[in-house]
């Protein structure tokens with residue numbers, strides 16, 4: 001079970017080294033660069049917010065490698081977050097002076113992903129970490145009565161090579177301004193995008209047809225959840241129901257629980273999550289010749305556009 005606002009997965013992708021070599025090759029021999037291959041970078045400057053260079057990764061990295069990364073990421077998101085919609089990544093480059101101001105991406109997805117192709121351990125620059133603000137910042141909280149500063153309010157997540165970081169898109173975040181190098185191969189290089197729910201999905205013995213009546217029942221219950229809890233809570237609870245061959249829910253795995261109280265006077269969000277699980281525990285499925293795993297993203301509050 002995870003209520004963490006961000007997750008870190010090291011050694012994510014076997015294609016990382018090949019992708020990185022393609023980037024190094026792209027920037028090698030600058031006196032031989034050609035317009036159609038190299039004039040592909042968008043200098044993205046939004047005053048007080050974004051300063052970095054970005055492109056579509058397949059303009060720099062062979063498409064089969066980018067596709068392999070995307071497939072791996074989609075499988076990881078389905079397995080660990082219970083979510084199936086993953087945007088195509090941007091490839092972004094940060095050299096001296098680049099960074100991201102504080103913002104959130106509440107309307108862009110449930111989670112953001114950042115996959116690093118930065119040679120972090122050999123870096124000659126300062127900054128470049130992903131800053132992820134703590135959930136309680138900006139809310140009335142007894143902890144804030146005490147004096148705090150700097151990293152008491154946020155975590156700085158290093159961009160280690162071949163590391164995937166996902167964080168709740170609602171959380172205030174940024175990239176610490178980078179100083180120390182103008183060489184693109186020495187800078188911060190990341191692929192990034194957003195993740196959201198694509199609906200309920202099932203794996204295992206029960207056929208799609210056999211699941212239809214129970215999925216309809218679940219859909220009606222989820223609608224009631226939105227009506228009951230939606231005004232007071234916001235976020236996504238991602239569940240995986242383990243259904244035995246006799247049709248009973250044998251176990252509920254909470255993949256992630258990012259339901260937060262909209263109002264501090266509400267009962268704790270964990271009680272809402274527990275109440276939702278309690279209902280799912282009593283669902284009855286048809287019998288089958290083996291187990292079935294049903295992944296259910298439960299969304300409360302304003303839906304994504």
Ligand SMILES: [Fe+2]
Pocket residue numbers: 103104105112173
């Ligand atoms: Fe962002």
